[in-house]
Amino acid sequence: MDRITKALLDEYTHQNDIGSLSEDKRFEHFVSYVVISKEYADFFDTNDVVSGSGGDSGIDALGIIVNGNLITDSDQIKELVEGNGFLECTFIFAQVERSSSFDMQKLGQFGYGVGQFFSEDSVLPINDFIKNSKDIMIEIYNNASKFTRGNPICKLYYATTGTWTNDRNLGARMRTIVRDLKSLQIFREVEFIPIDASNLQKLYNQTKNSISRQFTFTNRTVVPPIEGVSEAYIGLLPAIDFIKLLEDENSEIIKSIFYDNVRDFQNLNAVNSEIKETIASTDKSRFALMNNGVTIIANTLRVTGNLFFIEDYQIVNGCQTSHVLHLQKEIIDDSVMVPLRLISTQSEAITSSIIKATNRQTQVSEDQLLALSDFQKRIESFFSSYEENKKLYYERRSKQYNSVVGIEKTRIVPLGNLIRSFASMFLQEPHRATRYYKTLLEQVGRNIFAPNHKLDPYYTSAYALYRLEYMFRNQTSDPKYKIARYHLLLTYRFIVNKSKLPFMN
Numbered sequence: 471m472d473r474i475t476k477a478l479l480d481e482y483t484h485q486n487d488i489g490s491l492s493e494d495k496r497f498e499h500f501v502s503y504v505v506i507s508k509e510y511a512d513f514f515d516t517n518d519v520v521s522g523s524g525g526d527s528g529i530d531a532l533g534i535i536v537n538g539n540l541i542t543d544s545d546q547i548k549e550l551v552e553g554n555g556f557l558e559c560t561f562i563f564a565q566v567e568r569s570s571s572f573d574m575q576k577l578g579q580f581g582y583g584v585g586q587f588f589s590e591d592s593v594l595p596i597n598d599f600i601k602n603s604k605d606i607m608i609e610i611y612n613n614a615s616k617f618t619r620g621n622p623i624c625k626l627y628y629a630t631t632g633t634w635t636n637d638r639n640l641g642a643r644m645r646t647i648v649r650d651l652k653s654l655q656i657f658r659e660v661e662f663i664p665i666d667a668s669n670l671q672k673l674y675n676q677t678k679n680s681i682s683r684q685f686t687f688t689n690r691t692v693v694p695p696i697e698g699v700s701e702a703y704i705g706l707l708p709a710i711d712f713i714k715l716l717e718d719e720n721s722e723i724i725k726s727i728f729y730d731n732v733r734d735f736q737n738l739n740a741v742n743s744e745i746k747e748t749i750a751s752t753d754k755s756r757f758a759l760m761n762n763g764v765t766i767i768a769n770t771l772r773v774t775g776n777l778f779f780i781e782d783y784q785i786v787n788g789c790q791t792s793h794v795l796h797l798q799k800e801i802i803d804d805s806v807m808v809p810l811r812l813i814s815t816q817s818e819a820i821t822s823s824i825i826k827a828t829n830r831q832t833q834v835s836e837d838q839l840l841a842l843s844d845f846q847k848r849i850e851s852f853f854s855s856y857e858e859n860k861k862l863y864y865e866r867r868s869k870q871y872n873s874v875v876g877i878e879k880t881r882i883v884p885l886g887n888l889i890r891s892f893a894s895m896f897l898q899e900p901h902r903a904t905r906y907y908k909t910l911l912e913q914v915g916r917n918i919f920a921p922n923h924k925l926d927p928y929y930t931s932a933y934a935l936y937r938l939e940y941m942f943r944n945q946t947s948d949p950k951y952k953i954a955r956y957h958l959l960l961t962y963r964f965i966v967n968k969s970k971l972p973f974m975n
Contacts (some may be wrong), residue, residue: 471497471568471631475667478674485879486516490944494568495520501566502531504670505627507677508718509533509560510540511726513865513884517942517949518542525597527583528576531564532603536610538725543602543953544609549909551613559610559622563587570632572640572664577628581647581662584626588654598950611656619797620658624651629665640664680769680782681727683715687778687812700814701771706758709806713799715766716785716792723796728789745794755805763809764788767821771814778812786825845919852925853883853932862932864888880939883932889918890956891931895963896971900956922975934959 471479482500483489491499499516506519510533518540519533534541536559537550550557565580567573586592587604596604610622626647644662651660665673690705718724748757768783785792795802815821846866853862863871863882871877890903893910897917902909910918938955941947951958 471570472667474671475631478671482674485877486943487878487880487940488943497568498530498566500674501627501629501665501670502533502564504673504677505531505564505629505665506533506535506540506562508673508720509562509625509722510535510538511724512540512886513879513882514540515939515943517939517952521599522597522949525595525600527586527594527596527600528565528579529563529583529587529600530566531562532587532600533562534603534606534610535560535562541606544605547606547609547613551616555616556618557610557613557616558619559617561607561622561624562627563625564627564629567628567630569630572628572630572632572634572637574640574643577640577643578647580626580628581643581650584624584647585650585654588651588656602953622657623659624657624661626660626662627665628662629670631667631670633668634664634666681724682770682779682781683783684777684779685711685714686776687810688776689807690810690812698815698817698820700816701773702814703810703812705810705812706807707810708804709757709795709802709808710799710804712764712792712808712810713795713802715780715783716796723793727783727785728792742790742794745791746798749794749798749806750801754803758807758809761791761809762788763811764791765811765813765824767813767815767824769814769816771812780812780814784821786821845921845923849888849925849928853929856929860933862929862936864932880943881936883936887935888928888932889914891935891959892918892928894956895931895934895959896927896974898960900960903956920974924974927974931959934962938962 479493479497479500482503483496486499486503488496488499498520502516502519506514506516516531519531521529521532536547536557537554539546539550541547547557563580563584565576567576583594586594587600588607614621644664648660648662651657685707687703687705687707689707690703693699693702693704696702716723716727745761748754748760764785765787766780766783767786768780770779770781772779791808795808813824846864850864850866853864856862861881863877865871865882865884871882889910893913894900894903897913899910935955938947938958942949942952942955
């Protein structure tokens with residue numbers, strides 16, 4: 471292993487507290503984090519994607535992303551079908567080797583294992599992780615009628631610490647694997663991607679960097695000075711240029727830039743279907759007059775003439791418009807313009823007020839908007855007020871702490887994890903936490919994040935989950951019990967506190 475990769479692995483090991491694992495296992499976690507982060511913007515535990523030893527079908531890691539969620543249980547698919555009415559799925563497989571070469575035999579075994587994973591008559595022995603993943607896969611294809619945007623995508627990554635030289639024989643073997651998987655006729659797209667040390671280093675560094683884009687914004691008006699706002703502009707941006715702000719280098723939509731948006735993409739419902747029809751019609755040039763537009767808030771904004779540079783930005787209003795434009799990009803021409811409000815501020819209060827105001831146009835509940843309130847800031851401050859060995863970092867915004875040096879990633883508490891742990895330990899609903907937590911979100915503002923709640927239960931549940939995950943990660947507790955982690959939190963509360971709970975306020 472070269473010095474740079476070793477240094478990055480050491481950094482990842484420290485930040486994720488996996489020093490007790492052997493180097494080969496740590497490298498599996500490292501690579502798994504890198505390749506799945508390409509597709510999944512939110513924080514996740516690599517223990518949920520690393521397959522373990524023995525019976526892994528030659529698959530070192532497997533992530534299944536459905537409707538923007540990293541799936542760990544087949545019941546989550548049922549909830550997504552009920553909640554969203556559609557399924558958009560990507561399967562991500564990884565084979566990880568510390569060796570400095572790409573091995574033809576291991577590459578072939580990997581491809582065969584992936585094929586067997588989707589086979590109804592698999593002959594390979596499988597461990598519990600692969601079995602659970604197959605159950606998820608079967609549930610996905612049992613709901614194939616919900617593939618409204620096409621069949622799932624399948625991506626295979628083979629990572630080593632060597633150098634990829636475009637070897638003809640290896641390339642031919644990879645193409646054969648892709649051809650065999652396509653012949654199953656269950657995917658709309660199959661990719662096999664080799665990752666060498668150089669690419670691995672680049673991809674890992676990308677996970678730490680804020681998203682930035684440069685574009686030309688000619689048709690705009692400067693908004694007069696506003697307290698707390700560095701700069702603001704209102705204008706029209708060609709849709710072709712706007713789409714570049716939405717997509718990564720693989721022309722796929724960047725989920726993390728919609729983190730502050732209070733609603734996810736609602737698929738082609740009545741309103742979104744009308745947007746699609748407008749773009750596809752001969753009246754597409756009227757789009758700017760018929761659409762409410764998009765609001766972007768950026769932490770960093772630099773302007774040179776008509777050239778704009780933005781960094782660490784969020785689309786806080788216009789999630790639906792953005793997704794439809796992305797879906798229709800092949801037929802968009804220069805006549806389609808997007809009304810754009812571009813705001814640069816580092817004030818969380820201003821950001822929250824803008825989100826609330828701009829989303830009043832849509833049917834967004836008060837409970838959803840409450841998640842953007844001062845209560846979230848109080849939780850963040852409360853968590854970070856503890857001494858170093860007890861400190862946690864509440865992540866209100868996706869990748870909020872990515873560029874902060876010295877923070878153990880395992881101490882970062884995403885919104886979803888906090889809701890799950892709190893609901894499990896104090897609302898006695900671990901059965902909901904283990905599935906898609908849409909039903910828990912419906913309690914935000916009432917039983918969860920209520921304005922008069924004390925903060926101690928939130929910290930207690932988050933810290934208990936942190937300690938429990940530490941035990942699984944370092945295998946002082948058998949990882950096979952990880953599937954019951956939220957039930958264990960409730961059990962722990964019953965053990966240490968046998969009396970009736972006081973009111974949360």
